Amino acid sequence: xxxxxxxxxxxQDLVGWGRYPRARGVEVRSEDLESITRGAxxxxxxxxxxxxxxxxxxxxxxxxxxxxxxxxxxFDPETGVLRAEAGVSLETLNRLLLPRxxxxxxxxxxxxxxxxGMVAADVHGKNHHVAGxxxxxxxxxxxxxxxxxxxxxTDESEPELFRATLGGxxxxxxxxxxxxxxxxxxxxxxxxxxxxxxxxxxxxxxxxAASAEWPMTMAWIDTTSRGRALGRGVVIVGRxxxxxxxxxxPPQPKRRFEVPPLPGLMNRSTIRALNxxxxxxxxxxxxxxxxxxxxxxxxxxxxxNRGYGRRGFVQYQVVLPRAGDHAELLERFQRLGGASFxxxxxxxxEAGRGTLSWPKPGTSLAxxxxxxxxxxxxxxxxxxxxxxxRGGRIYLAKDALxxxxxxxxxxxxxxxxxxVRRKWDPEGVLQSAQSQRLLGDAP
Amino acid sequence: xxxxxxxxxxxxxxxxxxLLAERGDELVLLGRDxxxxxxxxxxxxxxxxxxxxxxxxxxxxxxxxxxxxxSALDAAVQRLGGLDAVIVTAGVFGTQDELTDDADLxxxxxxxDFVNTVHFCEEARLRLLESGGGKLCVFSSVAxxxxxxxxxxxxxxxxxxxxxxxGLDHRYRGExxxxxxxxxxxxxxxxxxxxxxxxxTGEPDAVARSVLRAIDRGRPVVYAxxxxxxxxxxxxxxxxxxxxxxRF
Ligand SMILES: Cc1cc2nc3c(=O)[nH]c(=O)nc-3n(C[C@H](O)[C@H](O)[C@H](O)COP(=O)(O)OP(=O)(O)OC[C@H]3O[C@@H](n4cnc5c(N)ncnc54)[C@H](O)[C@@H]3O)c2cc1C
Numbered sequence: 001x002x003x004x005x006x007x008x009x010x011x012q013d014l015v016g017w018g019r020y021p022r023a024r025g026v027e028v029r030s031e032d033l034e035s036i037t038r039g040a041x042x043x044x045x046x047x048x049x050x051x052x053x054x055x056x057x058x059x060x061x062x063x064x065x066x067x068x069x070x071x072x073x074x075f076d077p078e079t080g081v082l083r084a085e086a087g088v089s090l091e092t093l094n095r096l097l098l099p100r101x102x103x104x105x106x107x108x109x110x111x112x113x114x115x116x117g118m119v120a121a122d123v124h125g126k127n128h129h130v131a132g133x134x135x136x137x138x139x140x141x142x143x144x145x146x147x148x149x150x151x152x153x154t155d156e157s158e159p160e161l162f163r164a165t166l167g168g169x170x171x172x173x174x175x176x177x178x179x180x181x182x183x184x185x186x187x188x189x190x191x192x193x194x195x196x197x198x199x200x201x202x203x204x205x206x207x208x209a210a211s212a213e214w215p216m217t218m219a220w221i222d223t224t225s226r227g228r229a230l231g232r233g234v235v236i237v238g239r240x241x242x243x244x245x246x247x248x249x250p251p252q253p254k255r256r257f258e259v260p261p262l263p264g265l266m267n268r269s270t271i272r273a274l275n276x277x278x279x280x281x282x283x284x285x286x287x288x289x290x291x292x293x294x295x296x297x298x299x300x301x302x303x304x305n306r307g308y309g310r311r312g313f314v315q316y317q318v319v320l321p322r323a324g325d326h327a328e329l330l331e332r333f334q335r336l337g338g339a340s341f342x343x344x345x346x347x348x349x350e351a352g353r354g355t356l357s358w359p360k361p362g363t364s365l366a367x368x369x370x371x372x373x374x375x376x377x378x379x380x381x382x383x384x385x386x387x388x389x390r391g392g393r394i395y396l397a398k399d400a401l402x403x404x405x406x407x408x409x410x411x412x413x414x415x416x417x418x419x420v421r422r423k424w425d426p427e428g429v430l431q432s433a434q435s436q437r438l439l440g441d442a443p
Numbered sequence: 444x445x446x447x448x449x450x451x452x453x454x455x456x457x458x459x460x461x462l463l464a465e466r467g468d469e470l471v472l473l474g475r476d477x478x479x480x481x482x483x484x485x486x487x488x489x490x491x492x493x494x495x496x497x498x499x500x501x502x503x504x505x506x507x508x509x510x511x512x513x514s515a516l517d518a519a520v521q522r523l524g525g526l527d528a529v530i531v532t533a534g535v536f537g538t539q540d541e542l543t544d545d546a547d548l549x550x551x552x553x554x555x556d557f558v559n560t561v562h563f564c565e566e567a568r569l570r571l572l573e574s575g576g577g578k579l580c581v582f583s584s585v586a587x588x589x590x591x592x593x594x595x596x597x598x599x600x601x602x603x604x605x606x607x608x609x610g611l612d613h614r615y616r617g618e619x620x621x622x623x624x625x626x627x628x629x630x631x632x633x634x635x636x637x638x639x640x641x642x643x644t645g646e647p648d649a650v651a652r653s654v655l656r657a658i659d660r661g662r663p664v665v666y667a668x669x670x671x672x673x674x675x676x677x678x679x680x681x682x683x684x685x686x687x688x689x690r691f
Contacts, residue, residue, distance in 0.1 A: 010637050029636035031453045068633055071486035096490055 019312030025056025033069035045114030051400030086116030122167030135166030146425035166354030200231025264309020450533030576619020
């Protein structure tokens with residue numbers, strides 16, 4: 001069907017995955033990403049960034065919604081190099097290519113993300129300690145830059161722009177196409193092992209030991225247990241199963257359940273109960289696991305973010321270089337009344353190519369916190385002060401509340417990145433609600 | 444199935460073409476823009492698992508150039524080495540306001556969605572009958588079922604089209620040609636982007652699945668999402684006086 005103004009938008013309230021904050025803006029949707037990015041202020045993929053990264057800046061031009069631009073443009077079954085439009089979801093890639101033995105080299109904890117979003121956040125996964133971020137595997141980008149030109153951008157042709165775009169949160173140009181080298185897997189199933197540990201120190205120790213042996217590792221911890229049991233948790237490790245261990249059939253897509261729009265269910269007591277329940281379900285053991293429940297356990301519940309009600313929630317994800325600091329951060333968190341259900345630890349390897357990419361060596365801690373206005377702002381401020389002092393840094397794809405001065409202190413390459421951004425966008429066309437909050441972009 | 448799809452580069456046509464490709468049907472795509480056709484053909488080939496193979500054909504065909512319909516179809520049939528189904532999702536959309544204010548756009552909608560779609564179907568009918576019958580599946584709209592104050596200009600073209608498709612089915616089903624008239628309600632595609640989605644909004648993938656079922660079974664009319672069958676049943680029986688007051 002043809003339409004004179006393809007997908008001409010109207011003003012609406014937009015939110016990220018945390019449903020906080022809200023921002024009004026116009027989103028233009030079309031299969032024709034090349035035309036809707038002309039003059040757009042920002043791209044928006046599947047809106048899985050938690051905070052305000054994919055939200056419109058005040059006073060800015062419309063957003064280009066990418067998910068309808070979802071064609072696969074080239075795939076070489078010898079090398080695994082895939083080229084696709086930026087709106088293709090990881091779920092599509094997994095459904096089509098995992099049964100054929102190909103998987104994305106890096107996957108975040110949900111498959112409802114777009115390739116463009118994976119580039120813009122330079123996402124990391126359970127294999128960060130061996131594979132680095134997604135951007136390490138990207139071989140080329142086709143981009144529309146702020147002056148309107150469409151360019152093929154690689155680490156050879158335009159290294160500054162390429163590296164500033166990996167983790168650049170959409171602020172260096174619109175990604176139209178992504179070329180990435182997929183990974184060959186021995187089977188489409190996972191061999192998974194799980195161990196339980198009585199406190200945070202032993203979880204961190206076990207996680208570090210596991211990473212020396214396993215390609216995929218992470219830990220879940222209980223943030224509501226106190227005293228000696230503070231941060232008791234489960235270390236989960238895995239690898240692709242060998243063909244002789246795995247079922248002969250490829251995994252079928254899992255059934256998903258819908259969370260209805262209810263008033264917020266998540267408060268301190270339900271979070272405590274959920275933590276205790278999860279702890280008792282996560283029995284130690286080893287065996288074959290479905291890749292979806294291994295990589296994307298939360299995707300089983302569609303719209304689980306509604307569980308936090310209208311006020312929404314924020315995720316606080318920080319990487320701290322020294323292992324001793326996590327307990328202290330958790331104690332501060334508890335003292336300020338924080339409680340979190342989805343609380344994940346992941347050890348990070350070396351920083352990658354992206355100028356503004358988030359991971360650096362250390363261990364990442366992610367906390368989901370119900371949004372309670374000023375109290376939550378104070379909590380984040382306090383945690384950030386601690387993080388800055390200990391050389392930590394927060395992840396932009398999750399952030400909604402960090403202050404500019406903390407952000408600047410956490411990202412020593414910020415000026416270098418801003419210089420590249422200014423060079424490619426001297427008039428400041430590309431903006432987001434996040435860039436106005438953190439980078440001083442003027443409305 | 445050897446299938447020709449007119450309008451597979453976008454929206455519901457794109458979703459339907461993917462289902463056909465993923466189950467291994469042989470396809471030729473018709474459309475206006477050769478570069479777009481190429482990209483969509485590539486997408487379908489990769490989805491079909493035949494990366495690098497030349498499985499999905501393309502032929503340039505513009506809904507406003509009706510003299511070229513016959514030759515585009517002939518080229519497609521030749522490439523497929525036969526013909527089992529023709530699917531038409533191409534068309535032009537305009538809201539009531541847009542069409543009221545813009546006579547040129549109105550002309551385009553009437554010509555594309557009624558006049559030329561009928562011409563195209565006539566050409567397709569000849570070739571389907573020649574190869575012994577098959578399926579002709581055409582996207583009309585619930586807007587063509589009963590005139591509503593908010594959508595009767597676009598609806599008028601679709602009403603004419605639905606009328607034609609019903610007649611075609613009556614006349615040729617006995618000769619092995621089944622005509623399938625698809626009547627989508629509001630579906631979330633780029634065509635409707637920016638409009639307020641009403642209740643019972645459909646998603647293109649789900650619509651494509653029910654349309655494919657209808658094609659396989661040769662069902663003459665398919666509403667998508669299916670709830671629209673009951674909505675339209677009610678609306679068809681509403682007295683004029685009530686219809687006049689309806690705001691949607
Ligand atoms: C349950 C859950 C688990 C997650 N787990 C992880 C994890 O383990 N690791 C991790 O790294 N992240 C994780 N994330 C975060 C998520 O991977 C990122 O926020 C990702 O960017 C979301 O992709 P999206 O398509 O939804 O992008 P959006 O949220 O729509 O946008 C995110 C950013 O990407 C930009 N962007 C999107 N498309 C383009 C484009 N085409 N061109 C330029 N810029 C673009 C936007 O402007 C915005 O700045 C998780 C999120 C959820 C909800």
